[in-house]
Amino acid sequence: MKVFELLRNKAFWIVDALKGGKKKKHYNEIKFIIENPTSQKAIDHKKHTLQKLLEHAVSSTENYKTLDNNFTSIEDFPVVNKNTIRDDFENFESKKFIDQPKFTFSTSGSTGTPFKVHQNANKRLRNMADTIFFSERAGFSIGNKLTYFRLWNAFEKKSIVAKILQNINPIDVFELENDSVKEDVIKEISRSKASNSWLGYASAYESICKYLDDHKSKPIPNKLKSVIAMSERLxxxxxxxxxxxxxxxVVSRYSNVENGILAQQPLGNKKYFEINEASYFVEILALDSNKRVEEGQPGRIVITDLYNYCIPMIRYDTGDIGIKDTINNMPVFTQVSGRKIDVIYNTKGEIITINLVLLVNNYPELKQCQLIQKATGKYHFKLNLEGEFTREDEFLNEFKVYLGEDANITLEYVDEIPLLASGKRRVMVNEMINS
Structure with missing residues (x-):
C-alpha cells in the first residue's frame, strides 16, 4: 500500500478502536464464520443469532406478535416481499427502535418497485464490516482509490467531503456512453500512482472493454488491484x-440496497458465489409454493436479515431465482438470476445498457414500474400506485434525458404488473424484438 493509503487504513481502524472497536468485532466475527463454515462455534453462533432475531420480532412488532410463544422454527413465519412490507410498514417496525437512531435506504433494485427500509445502527455497522471483508477477498484494501460506476442519479450522491475521506471517484454509467469519458477513465488508471480498484455495474465494464477493443489498445499500465461487478450478470x-x-x-457480487452483501464469487475464476451466512439465513423456496427445494434445484432466494432489528426482514423474498449447493463445505449459489431486462434503444437507435427503471428510486409513491419500448422512439410505462401521480411531468422529463428529448412516452396506470412463469417480473421490455 502507498503511504497515504496506509495512513487512511490505519486511521480508519484507530477511529473504530477509539469508538469501542465495533466494526472490528463484526469484521472478526464475519471472517471466522465464513472461513470456518463447519465449525461448531460458527454453527452455534448462527443458530443463536437467528433465534435472537425471531424472538425480538415477535416481542416488538405488531406484525409478528401473534407468533409469540407459538413458533418452533423459522418456517412458522410467513414469506414476505417488498409489497408486503411497504403496504404494512408501521406494523413491521420494531417498537423498541422507533425512537432510536436509524438509517433509511431507498431502492427499486431492478424490480421496478420503489421501496424504503430503515436500519438500526448495529445493522449499519454489520454492513460496513461485510463490505470490508468481502472487498478484501476480491483484492481491495481500505485506503485504496475506488472508482465507483453507478447510475448515480438514481441514488444519493456522495458529498465532496465523503469522496475525499473515502477516496472514491464516482462515475455515472450513463456518461460512459460518451467515449471521452471512457478515455478519461483509462487515462486516470494509466497515470495514477494509487492502488486503484473498481466497483460497479457489469455493463459499465463491458462498455469500457469494447472501447479498448475498438481502439486496439495495449494492456493498461498501473494495473488494477481489484474489480467487483454488481447488479447485473457478468x-x-x-x-x-x-x-x-x-x-x-473480476468477481461478481450479489447484493441489494435494502439488506447488503448476500454472496460473492471468490477469486480463482470461480463461477459460484460464497453465501454470506455470517449475516443472513438463506432459504431456496419453490417457484409456486413456500416449500424448500433440495440442494441443486432452482427456486426463489428468500433471506432473513440477522442484524436489522429496526425492521425485522424475516423470510424476505428477494425476487431473484437461484440454485444453492455446497462446495468444499461452503454454502454457495451455483446460479443466481435476477429480473428479465430487455435491451432498450434511445430515439437515436443507440443501445441503452443500464437499467433505467432504477430511476424510480426518486418516486417512492410508485409501487411498481415497467418500461416497454413499442417502436423506435415510442415508449410506454405501466405504473402501479395508490392515489394520483402528481409528478408526471417531472417523471417524463427525467426519462427523456436518457431516452431522448424527442421520445414519445405514454403512461398507463395499472393495479399490478404480473410475474413471469419463472417467478420473475420483467421491468424493461422491448416489444420490437419480442414481436
Whole structure:
C-alpha cells in the first residue's frame, strides 16, 4: 500500500478502536464464520443469532406478535416481499427502535418497485464490516482509490467531503456512453500512482472493454488491484477482457440496497458465489409454493436479515431465482438470476445498457414500474400506485434525458404488473424484438 493509503487504513481502524472497536468485532466475527463454515462455534453462533432475531420480532412488532410463544422454527413465519412490507410498514417496525437512531435506504433494485427500509445502527455497522471483508477477498484494501460506476442519479450522491475521506471517484454509467469519458477513465488508471480498484455495474465494464477493443489498445499500465461487478450478470467476455487489459480478475457480487452483501464469487475464476451466512439465513423456496427445494434445484432466494432489528426482514423474498449447493463445505449459489431486462434503444437507435427503471428510486409513491419500448422512439410505462401521480411531468422529463428529448412516452396506470412463469417480473421490455 502507498503511504497515504496506509495512513487512511490505519486511521480508519484507530477511529473504530477509539469508538469501542465495533466494526472490528463484526469484521472478526464475519471472517471466522465464513472461513470456518463447519465449525461448531460458527454453527452455534448462527443458530443463536437467528433465534435472537425471531424472538425480538415477535416481542416488538405488531406484525409478528401473534407468533409469540407459538413458533418452533423459522418456517412458522410467513414469506414476505417488498409489497408486503411497504403496504404494512408501521406494523413491521420494531417498537423498541422507533425512537432510536436509524438509517433509511431507498431502492427499486431492478424490480421496478420503489421501496424504503430503515436500519438500526448495529445493522449499519454489520454492513460496513461485510463490505470490508468481502472487498478484501476480491483484492481491495481500505485506503485504496475506488472508482465507483453507478447510475448515480438514481441514488444519493456522495458529498465532496465523503469522496475525499473515502477516496472514491464516482462515475455515472450513463456518461460512459460518451467515449471521452471512457478515455478519461483509462487515462486516470494509466497515470495514477494509487492502488486503484473498481466497483460497479457489469455493463459499465463491458462498455469500457469494447472501447479498448475498438481502439486496439495495449494492456493498461498501473494495473488494477481489484474489480467487483454488481447488479447485473457478468459475462465471460468482460471477465476475460478485463484480465487481458488490466491483469486483474473480476468477481461478481450479489447484493441489494435494502439488506447488503448476500454472496460473492471468490477469486480463482470461480463461477459460484460464497453465501454470506455470517449475516443472513438463506432459504431456496419453490417457484409456486413456500416449500424448500433440495440442494441443486432452482427456486426463489428468500433471506432473513440477522442484524436489522429496526425492521425485522424475516423470510424476505428477494425476487431473484437461484440454485444453492455446497462446495468444499461452503454454502454457495451455483446460479443466481435476477429480473428479465430487455435491451432498450434511445430515439437515436443507440443501445441503452443500464437499467433505467432504477430511476424510480426518486418516486417512492410508485409501487411498481415497467418500461416497454413499442417502436423506435415510442415508449410506454405501466405504473402501479395508490392515489394520483402528481409528478408526471417531472417523471417524463427525467426519462427523456436518457431516452431522448424527442421520445414519445405514454403512461398507463395499472393495479399490478404480473410475474413471469419463472417467478420473475420483467421491468424493461422491448416489444420490437419480442414481436
Amino acid at each position: 459475462n465471460d467476455y468482460t471477465k476475460e477482457t478485463i484480465l487481458k487489459y488490466f491483469d486483474c480478475e
